[in-house]
Amino acid sequence: MRVHAVHKLVEYRLKQSTKPFSARGSKVDRCPHCRIAQQYCICAHQPKAHADFACLLIYSDNEVLKPSNTGRLIADICDDSHAYQWNRTEPDHKMLSLLQDTRYQPILIFPENYLFDSNELVPDDRQSFVQNKIPLFIFLDASWREARRIYRKSEYLHHLPVVSIQPEKISEYVMRKSEHEQHLATCEVAALVFQEFGLNTPSDELQSWFAVFRESYMLSKTREKRDFSRPVLNQYLSK
Numbered sequence: 001m002r003v004h005a006v007h008k009l010v011e012y013r014l015k016q017s018t019k020p021f022s023a024r025g026s027k028v029d030r031c032p033h034c035r036i037a038q039q040y041c042i043c044a045h046q047p048k049a050h051a052d053f054a055c056l057l058i059y060s061d062n063e064v065l066k067p068s069n070t071g072r073l074i075a076d077i078c079d080d081s082h083a084y085q086w087n088r089t090e091p092d093h094k095m096l097s098l099l100q101d102t103r104y105q106p107i108l109i110f111p112e113n114y115l116f117d118s119n120e121l122v123p124d125d126r127q128s129f130v131q132n133k134i135p136l137f138i139f140l141d142a143s144w145r146e147a148r149r150i151y152r153k154s155e156y157l158h159h160l161p162v163v164s165i166q167p168e169k170i171s172e173y174v175m176r177k178s179e180h181e182q183h184l185a186t187c188e189v190a191a192l193v194f195q196e197f198g199l200n201t202p203s204d205e206l207q208s209w210f211a212v213f214r215e216s217y218m219l220s221k222t223r224e225k226r227d228f229s230r231p232v233l234n235q236y237l238s239k
Contacts, residue, residue, distance in 0.1 A: 035067035037220035049079035060142030070187035105133035112164035
């Protein structure tokens with residue numbers, strides 16, 4: 001199994017915590033990497049990572065330790081992944097250096113209705129826009145309210161080109177209920193973004209991996225209907 005930036009961020013946050021994580025589901029004995037109950041761990045089936053793009057996940061404080069977080073699934077399929085916890089007054093200097101690295105073309109993923117005028121939308125010809133640089137997709141991994149705050153309070157995001165996703169499908173994210181039915185999980189958004197940039201194989205693999213994660217995660221939910229034969233995982237492994 002490949003240990004990546006999100007795993008390291010979770011480990012760091014756990015070491016910094018002064019009290020145990022006690023949100024819903026905290027009593028389940030979980031794998032430290034996939035965050036699924038140990039008996040349903042999927043780490044042995046982690047997909048091969050792709051190297052033709054990069055991802056930056058900026059986490060709210062509340063999101064880092066949530067077992068249902070799907071940002072780690074993006075890092076599972078992206079070899080060049082980066083993850084930082086957001087800090088309003090002291091943004092991580094390594095993250096800021098990454099945004100200035102000339103090898104990359106940073107692209108913020110955020111709804112255009114909430115953008116400042118200083119941001120511009122990436123033109124429809126997505127692949128030509130990137131040209132010879134590595135696309136660095138930036139995801140604000142947080143609740144919708146927290147994501148808006150992160151954007152508003154982070155000046156370094158206010159001049160980045162933006163891709164705005166307007167999904168046509170209802171989210172399949174059933175582990176946590178969103179305030180708004182059409183809000184997608186972070187990994188669902190990423191899959192749509194990858195499609196728009198012609199990264200069809202990573203997009204398809206991320207969607208399949210999310211389905212495996214969702215099925216395995218729900219097996220420890222005692223109030224849900226569960227199929228312990230794990231048909232989604234078996235189909236994934238048969239491909």
